Amino acid sequence: MKRKNLDRRRFLLGGLGLGGALALGGCGRLAASRTGQNALQAGDDATQFVQRLLMTPQTLAPEFPASAISASFYANGTTDPGEADYKALAANQFADYRLKVGGLVTTPFEISLSELRALPSRTQITRHDCVEGWSAIGQWTGAPLHLLLERAGLKPEARYVLFRCFDTMDSDSLDTPRPHYYETVDLVDAYHPQTILAYDMGGAALGVPHGAPLRLRVERQLGYKMPKYLKSIEVIDSFAAVDGGKGGYWEDQGYDWYAGI
Amino acid sequence: MHAAAPSPTHLAFRHPLPIRIAHWINVTAMTILLLSGLQIFNAHPELDFGSTSSFYKHPALTIGATGESPDRGYLQVFGHRLDTTGVLGVSRSDGDVSERAFPSWITLPAEQDLATGRRWHFLFAWIFVVNGLVYLAFGLLSGQLRRRLIPTRAELRGIGASLREHLTLRFPKGEEATRYNVLQKLAYLIVVLGLLPLQILAGLAMSPGFDAVAPWLPEAFGGRQSARTAHFVIAMLLVAFVFIHLAMVLLTGPFNQLRGMITGWFTVRAEREAS
Ligand code: HEM
Numbered sequence: 001m002k003r004k005n006l007d008r009r010r011f012l013l014g015g016l017g018l019g020g021a022l023a024l025g026g027c028g029r030l031a032a033s034r035t036g037q038n039a040l041q042a043g044d045d046a047t048q049f050v051q052r053l054l055m056t057p058q059t060l061a062p063e064f065p066a067s068a069i070s071a072s073f074y075a076n077g078t079t080d081p082g083e084a085d086y087k088a089l090a091a092n093q094f095a096d097y098r099l100k101v102g103g104l105v106t107t108p109f110e111i112s113l114s115e116l117r118a119l120p121s122r123t124q125i126t127r128h129d130c131v132e133g134w135s136a137i138g139q140w141t142g143a144p145l146h147l148l149l150e151r152a153g154l155k156p157e158a159r160y161v162l163f164r165c166f167d168t169m170d171s172d173s174l175d176t177p178r179p180h181y182y183e184t185v186d187l188v189d190a191y192h193p194q195t196i197l198a199y200d201m202g203g204a205a206l207g208v209p210h211g212a213p214l215r216l217r218v219e220r221q222l223g224y225k226m227p228k229y230l231k232s233i234e235v236i237d238s239f240a241a242v243d244g245g246k247g248g249y250w251e252d253q254g255y256d257w258y259a260g261i
Numbered sequence: 262m263h264a265a266a267p268s269p270t271h272l273a274f275r276h277p278l279p280i281r282i283a284h285w286i287n288v289t290a291m292t293i294l295l296l297s298g299l300q301i302f303n304a305h306p307e308l309d310f311g312s313t314s315s316f317y318k319h320p321a322l323t324i325g326a327t328g329e330s331p332d333r334g335y336l337q338v339f340g341h342r343l344d345t346t347g348v349l350g351v352s353r354s355d356g357d358v359s360e361r362a363f364p365s366w367i368t369l370p371a372e373q374d375l376a377t378g379r380r381w382h383f384l385f386a387w388i389f390v391v392n393g394l395v396y397l398a399f400g401l402l403s404g405q406l407r408r409r410l411i412p413t414r415a416e417l418r419g420i421g422a423s424l425r426e427h428l429t430l431r432f433p434k435g436e437e438a439t440r441y442n443v444l445q446k447l448a449y450l451i452v453v454l455g456l457l458p459l460q461i462l463a464g465l466a467m468s469p470g471f472d473a474v475a476p477w478l479p480e481a482f483g484g485r486q487s488a489r490t491a492h493f494v495i496a497m498l499l500v501a502f503v504f505i506h507l508a509m510v511l512l513t514g515p516f517n518q519l520r521g522m523i524t525g526w527f528t529v530r531a532e533r534e535a536s
Contacts, residue, residue, distance in 0.1 A: 040377070043384030051470040061469060062476040070313050127312055127485060129469045131375065133305035134314035135485050220473045254376035260470025261383060 041256075048258035057188055061219035064125045069202065070136040073128070075209035078181065081167035081229055089166075094213040099197070103162070103234035106153035113199060113213055119143045122196050130223045131255065140217050142198035146191045148233065154187075157237040160247075161190045163216055166229040169249065183227045184239045184247040184257075185218055194219040197230065222259035224250045273439045275527040277405060283396040284522055290389035291499065293381055296369035298496055299362075300378030306362035308493055312484035321490055324362035326350045332358065390461060409441055410450045416443040432513050434530055445509075452502055456495050463492035 081087075089097050094113055102108035123141040149161070165181040189195055197214050199206055206212045211228025218225045225248070239245065244252025251257050276284075308322040309315050317323060320337070324345070327333045334350020336343045351358060354365035354372070365371040369381055400406030416423075423443050426432065433442055441449065465471045466479040466488035482488035510518045521527035 040380035040384050043380060043387055046387050047383060047470075051468075051474070054474045055470070059473045061473045062479070064312070068312065072316070074314075074316055127469075127472075129467070129485065130305070131379070133301065133489060134307070134316065136313050220470050222469060250376075254374075254380075256376075256379065256383075261465075261468035 044256040044258050047261050051260045052188065055220070057191065058193060059220075060194055061126055064127065064137050066125060066139070068137050069125060069139055073136045073138050073201075073210070074134065076130060076223065078167040078169060078228065079209040083166055083168070086166040086229065090208065090212070097213050099214060099230060100232035101148055101152050102232070103236050104155040104158045105235050106155065108152060111148070116143045116197065116199060116214070119147055122193070124194055124196070124217070124219070126194070126217070126219045128223055131250070131259065139202050140196065140198040141200035141203070142196035142214070142217065144193065145195045145197060145216070148197070149190060149235070152235070154235055158187065158235045159237045160184045160186055160235075160239055162234040162236050162239065162242060163227045163230055164232045164234065165227050166231050179243050179249060179252070181227055181229070181249045182243060183216070183225055183249070184236070184242070185225065189218050189220070192218070192220070220260060224248070224255065225259045270531045271529055272526045273529045274525055275439055275521045276525045277403070278525065279399040280396070280405065281522055281525060283392055283399070286388065286392045287396075290385045290392060291503075293369060293385040294389060295496060295500065296367060297378045297381035297385070300368040300370065301375060301382060302493065303362045303368060303373060304375040308490040309486040310483060310490060311486055312479070314486055322493075324349045326360040328360075332360065334360070386464060393457060410446050410453065412443045412446045412450075416446070419443060430512060436529060438513075439527060439529055448502070448505075452499070456498060456502075460492065460495045460499070463488045463495060467492065
């Protein structure tokens with residue numbers, strides 16, 4: 001009786017241990033498979049659905065007093081694009097820079113920095129949260145994106161706004177061409193009052209490490225949703241055909257499209 | 262045989278089905294949350310207080326590598342350094358020495374992959390939260406939560422005796438073993454209604470989307486980076502709890518305890534006489 005009990009006990013514990021080890025070892029393979037990827041994607045979909053239920057299109061990300069601004073704001077990703085077209089514009093303090101606005105709009109247009117600065121502006125002191133885990137607080141001034149979208153006039157098929165950038169992530173290895181940085185946001189975030197094309201940081205013109213001449217701010221999401229070095233804005237109905245098809249440079253590397261957490 | 266013999270060894274029904282299901286879902290979810298959480302930590306192995314990061318200037322905690330040759334890994338807490346080469350900071354994965362905060366054998370996925378780690382974490386965060394809500398709803402409606410976890414006055418008065426019994430590893434036998442004793446109740450109560458909800462709140466406080474909905478939440482923790490620190494510390498407290506929990510299962514008859522949590526039935530041994 002005693003013996004049998006012991007054997008059963010050992011069998012059960014051994015089985016549990018083995019099962020656990022197999023389960024964890026299998027996790028990697030499961031995650032790599034297609035169904036695994038889809039299942040893992042479900043978490044992000046649920047997060048987007050519930051966060052959107054909880055917030056209104058106008059709900060603002062927290063803003064901070066000037067005293068909270070970080071002394072040093074870490075510049076992540078590309079900090080000095082090596083592309084020739086960008087270098088030429090930077091050499092001239094972006095005087096020849098024109099942001100292209102097009103895609104599914106009735107009146108595509110181009111706009112210079114001085115014209116952007118002449119538009120009504122918004123200044124906000126917000127916390128920037130990187131997907132890696134760090135945060136920094138900065139002050140941003142720029143033109144609300146919705147002003148540009150209203151001027152262009154969205155066609156009924158419009159679903160997303162695509163931002164194309166000057167930089168590739170590895171500008172110093174130009175021999176192996178890498179995709180340019182790009183991002184997409186949906187119309188909820190595109191029309192959000194804090195979604196601005198920032199040209200100033202901390203009251204001075206945006207520096208090259210932080211994305212001069214223009215970077216996007218999407219304050220209710222993580223840093224990778226806020227591309228720097230903006231080249232063009234394109235209104236689209238789907239991002240399936242853009243580069244890796246996942247809606248952004250980091251999304252194509254496996255990061256979630258909705259970066260609200 | 263004693264005249265007033267206690268009931269002989271018999272089976273007693275201990276854990277209702279919803280609680281058993283919730284328990285095992287929770288085991289799975291918490292395991293995956295911990296391992297994927299450590300993967301996420303590795304992307305920025307520094308903990309700070311306040312809203313923003315100090316970028317390794319004065320971290321509350323950091324795990325790093327000296328970069329010398331040979332490379333040394335360390336854990337630094339409030340300025341005090343501990344050499345942790347081989348486990349934290351510098352460890353081997355696939356035969357190669359690599360600089361990473363937590364070693365590959367304890368992160369999900371094993372290789373450095375923040376994107377996939379986050380997907381595991383947030384999918385199982387949902388499973389964990391929904392499971393917890395179902396458990397709470399069942400516990401409240403059936404009265405199980407109160408019966409199982411809330412100590413009675415008399416139990417609270419007996420806390421000293423219970424403490425002594427535990428310290429000498431003499432655990433309740435017979436009918437008494439079919440209920441949680443006062444120390445167990447308090448431990449489970451702190452974890453179930455304290456640490457676990459706090460862990461969810463600390464997780465939500467790190468979400469820029471949720472912070473727009475509830476700006477007071479990160480503030481309640483002292484800022485987003487404080488919430489991150491709290492999230493990490495609570496995770497370690499939960500690990501400590503699980504170790505003690507498992508030690509107790511081993512000390513009080515793992516087969517019986519496991520059967521109890523799998524089938525619901527638990528063997529109650531006859532209280533032994535002086536013999
Ligand atoms: C038992 C449950 C859980 C455990 C053991 C756990 C553990 C961890 C650990 C160790 C980390 C990495 C260190 C850190 O950044 O603090 C982490 C990160 C994180 N966890 Fe959890 N977690 C749990 C539940 C949750 C839940 C329910 C949520 C969502 C509400 C959540 C949200 C997060 C977030 C957002 C991060 C990323 C923080 C960052 O950006 O660095 N966690 N978790």
